[in-house]
Amino acid sequence: EDQVTQSPEALRLQEGESSSLNCSYTVSGLRGLFWYRQDPGKGPEFLFTLYSAGEEKEKERLKATLTKKESFLHITAPKPEDSATYLCAVQPPDGKLTFGQGTILTVHP
Amino acid sequence: NAGVTQTPKFRILKIGQSMTLQCTQDMNHNYMYWYRQDPGMGLKLIYYSVGAGITDKGEVPNGYNVSRSTTEDFPLRLELAAPSQTSVYFCASSYGHLNEKLFFGSGTQLSVL
Structure with missing residues (x-):
């Protein structure tokens, strides 16, 4: 059975404080x-x-990386507008996505 | 561009009632999906469709039915609503099935009391 686990469940950052999901x-x-x-x-x-x-792929302050067992979403110098829930999903050969439970990111000004 | 449109946004049902959640997309996508999202859980696939007239079960289909009479519309029917069906429901569409990003609607929050 396909499984996806995201961590942490919630992350609080100060504006400009870089981190990874x-x-x-x-x-x-x-x-x-x-x-x-x-x-x-x-x-x-x-x-x-x-x-x-x-x-690896990048978009503005976000960079996603992939290994054979995990993926990281790196957030560089986050802003309050980056606050959201970030979801990860894997796709097996049958195409049906399995989603993780998400990480709730809060960026304080 | 409208994208994927879901109605209603909110609904409260009594146990045993039935209802249909509407979903329409204007991107001419072949694939459409219904997911449910419960607090602290990942999105779970209920049903999906690969084109008009073709539907298939996902991970959690019990208590639901779907139909796909047109490319644009993919309604989800709840028969005999139960408290366990309290959830947020998302409709999504994609052009293809493999390696294709999903476009989601804004969701329907359903409470069964």
Whole structure:
């Protein structure tokens, strides 16, 4: 059974304080690992897809990396508008995503 | 661009009542999905569709039914609502199935009392 565990469950940062979110996974034959951002009362919004170990992708203050067992979402010099829940999901060969429970990020000014 | 539109945004049901959650997308996507999201849990797939007339079960289909008569619409039917169906429901769509990002609606918050 595919499993995704995200840590920490919640993270509080000061504006400008860089940190990382972790997504550990077990899956038989990873086709892709996805990161989504979810604001309160809204649906998840796509951020990145990573396909193979060693791959990295960046978008503004966010950088996602992937190994064979986990993915990290690095947040550099975060701003209050980066506050959201960040979701990780893995896609096995059948295409059905398994989501983690999310990390709630709060950035204080 | 509207994207994926869900209605209603909020609903309270009594135990045993039925209702339909509506979902429509205007991106001409082949694939559509229904997920539920419970506090502290990951999104769980209820049903999905690969095109008009074709639907299949996801991880948690019991108590739900779907239909896909058009490319645009993918309603989710709850029959005999139970407290365990209290959740936030998200509809999503994608152009393809593998390695394709999902576009989500804004969700329906459902309480069954």
